[in-house]
Structure formats: C-alpha cells, structure tokens
Amino acid sequence: xxxxxxxxxxxxxxxxxxxxxxVNVERTPCRLKPIRVSPQLSAFKRRTIGTTITEVSRxxxxxxxxxxxxxxxxxxxxxxxxxxxxxxxxxxxLRLRFYLRGGKSRELLFWDRRGxxxxxxxxxxxxxxxxxxxTLGPDALTLTWQIMRERLRSSKREIKVAxxxxxxxxxxxxxxxSEILHLAKVHPELSCTEVTAAQWKRIHAAxxxxxxxxxxxxxxxxxxxTYRNALNKEGGYQNHHRVYDREEEVCTQCGKGxxxxxxxxxxxxxxxxxxxxxxxxxx
DNA sequence: CCCCAGTCCTGCGGGC
DNA sequence: TGCCCGCAGGACTGGG
Numbered sequence: 001x002x003x004x005x006x007x008x009x010x011x012x013x014x015x016x017x018x019x020x021x022x023v024n025v026e027r028t029p030c031r032l033k034p035i036r037v038s039p040q041l042s043a044f045k046r047r048t049i050g051t052t053i054t055e056v057s058r059x060x061x062x063x064x065x066x067x068x069x070x071x072x073x074x075x076x077x078x079x080x081x082x083x084x085x086x087x088x089x090x091x092x093x094l095r096l097r098f099y100l101r102g103g104k105s106r107e108l109l110f111w112d113r114r115g116x117x118x119x120x121x122x123x124x125x126x127x128x129x130x131x132x133x134x135t136l137g138p139d140a141l142t143l144t145w146q147i148m149r150e151r152l153r154s155s156k157r158e159i160k161v162a163x164x165x166x167x168x169x170x171x172x173x174x175x176x177x178s179e180i181l182h183l184a185k186v187h188p189e190l191s192c193t194e195v196t197a198a199q200w201k202r203i204h205a206a207x208x209x210x211x212x213x214x215x216x217x218x219x220x221x222x223x224x225x226t227y228r229n230a231l232n233k234e235g236g237y238q239n240h241h242r243v244y245d246r247e248e249e250v251c252t253q254c255g256k257g258x259x260x261x262x263x264x265x266x267x268x269x270x271x272x273x274x275x276x277x278x279x280x281x282x283x
Numbered sequence: 284c285c286c287c288a289g290t291c292c293t294g295c296g297g298g299c
Numbered sequence: 300t301g302c303c304c305g306c307a308g309g310a311c312t313g314g315g
Binding site: 032033035079112113115161226265266 | 293
Binding site: 002003061077078080164166173174175222267 | 306307308309
C-alpha cells in the first residue's frame with residue numbers, strides 16, 4: 001500500500017524522465033474495469049502529447065509529473081498502483097502507457113492490480129486547489145514537531161486515526177502509523193487531546209526516523225508482493241517492521257510484550273501494550 | 284467544521 | 300475440487 005516512502009521511491013525511480021517529450025498516451029488493453037483518468041483520454045492526450053517533462057515531484061502519496069505547459073500529471077497509486085519505467089509485474093493490470101522520446105526511458109507506465117488508483121491532468125490553479133496546503137496538510141518529512149502538534153492537538157480522534165488524516169499531515173498511511181507510534185512509545189488509542197509535548201516530540205522524531213529508514217530501504221513489499229519500485233524490484237523495509245503484520249510476535253523493543261492487533265476506524269493497528277501504555281485513569 | 288461509515292476495486296485465503 | 304465470503308486500506312462522499 002504505497003505511502004510516503006513507497007511514493008517517494010517511485011518519484012526517485014522515474015526522475016530520469018525529466019527532459020523527455022511525451023509522444024503518445026494510451027490505455028492498455030485490459031479486460032478489467034478501466035481506472036479513472038481525467039480529463040477523458042482524448043482531452044488528456046491533446047494536452048500532453050508534444051509537451052516535455054520538466055520535473056518529477058511528490059505531494060503526499062501522489063507522484064507529480066510537471067510539464068512545460070504548466071500542467072501536472074498526478075499519478076495516484078492508492079492501494080496497489082505502481083509507476084514504472086521498466087517491465088510491469090504483468091500485462092493484465094497495466095492501465096496506462098506514456099510513450100516518451102529524448103530521454104533514458106522510452107515509456108512511463110501506470111500499473112494497478114485493484115484499480116483504485118487514478119491519473120489526473122491538472123492545471124496550476126487546480127493543482128493548488130486540490131493538492132495545496134489548504135487541502136492537504138504539510139508533508140510528514142518536512143514539518144516540525146510544533147507544527148505536527150498544532151495540526152493534531154485539538155482533534156478528538158485517537159492519535160493513530162488522526163495520523164492517517166491527509167488534510168492534517170500528508171504522507172502517513174496505515175502501515176507507518178503503527179510503526180511510528182511503536183517507536184515513539186505512544187498508545188494508538190490515546191486521544192490527540194491527551195498527548196503531551198514530550199510525546200509530540202517523540203512522535204515527530206519517530207515519524208522522521210521511520211519514514212527515512214523506509215525510503216532508504218525503498219519501501220515495504222508485503223506478503224502479497226504487490227509493491228515494487230520503478231524498476232519492478234521489491235522494497236526491503238518489510239524486514240525491518242517493528243509491529244506491522246507481526247501479531248503475537250515478541251516485541252523487539254522491550255523483549256517481553258507481544259504484538260497485538262486491534263481495529264481502529266475499520267483498519268488494523270499493531271502495537272505493544274507493554275511499550276505503549278495509556279495513562280492510568282484517575283478515579 | 285468535524286467526524287464516521289460506506290463505497291470503489293481485485294485477488295487471495297479460509298471455511299465448507 | 301470449487302464456490303462464496305470476508306478482508307486488505309488508499310481517497311472520496313454523504314449524512315449526522
């Protein structure tokens with residue numbers, strides 16, 4: 001499930017397309033329901049063919065391909081989407097192909113097994129409206145602990161649920177939220193309003209540490225094997241997971257507790273009740 | 284405004 | 300052996 005580290009790895013992996021010209025765009029033959037592309041493909045092609053890619057960036061969990069026309073292509077992987085400059089895992093789930101000229105790569109591919117992902121071409125005004133700071137929170141890698149606290153402290157939600165809110169902070173998803181809170185030693189069910197300054201500092205430091213380590217290892221490829229980098233290679237951070245998908249295993253942090261799985265907001269949370277304690281209720 | 288449950292999708296694994 | 304159902308969790312929508 002691509003979160004900030006996986007999407008950042010995709011971004012770095014396709015950085016070589018800068019300077020390439022888009023010569024064609026096509027939906028690939030696919031029996032499955034087509035993914036969402038906006039505007040519709042004829043207008044998408046009219047506005048992209050002939051343009052040159054000037055920059056590849058990232059906004060939250062989306063890859064942004066900037067064109068010399070000023071427009072941006074937003075590649076949104078959601079659950080199972082991949083952005084590739086190499087052969088895809090298979091042809092069955094290949095959704096969109098950009099033919100390129102003048103650079104190292106001849107193609108840029110969007111592959112998506114489940115098809116929840118999407119591709120959008122947006123003008124600068126629409127980019128600012130949909131992906132600017134008024135819609136999406138500051139990036140999890142670049143904010144300070146004070147800003148993190150400011151964005152979340154008044155929320156009535158549990159800290160783990162609030163960390164998933166892209167409008168508050170952009171980039172953290174279900175997997176890394178559990179990892180971050182375990183390293184920070186903060187209970188996932190703690191209400192944001194109860195988090196102390198010392199805990200905000202720990203959550204912030206853990207966010208940087210976990211996300212940067214995950215980027216270093218090029219993301220997490222889970223047992224379903226879906227996630228791949230832009231060259232269709234697996235990530236390595238799954239071998240460093242502290243809690244995610246490790247239910248009942250002994251906690252590596254305290255060596256005594258066992259990892260538990262609970263459900264918050266219909267999503268799995270993993271934690272160690274010995275490392276991550278709730279404050280004792282006053283009577 | 285804030286928050287939550289439901290929805291979109293496909294493939295996989297468990298139960299029978 | 301095959302079928303059905305539940306589950307995985309990104310972002311968005313409608314409703315309270």
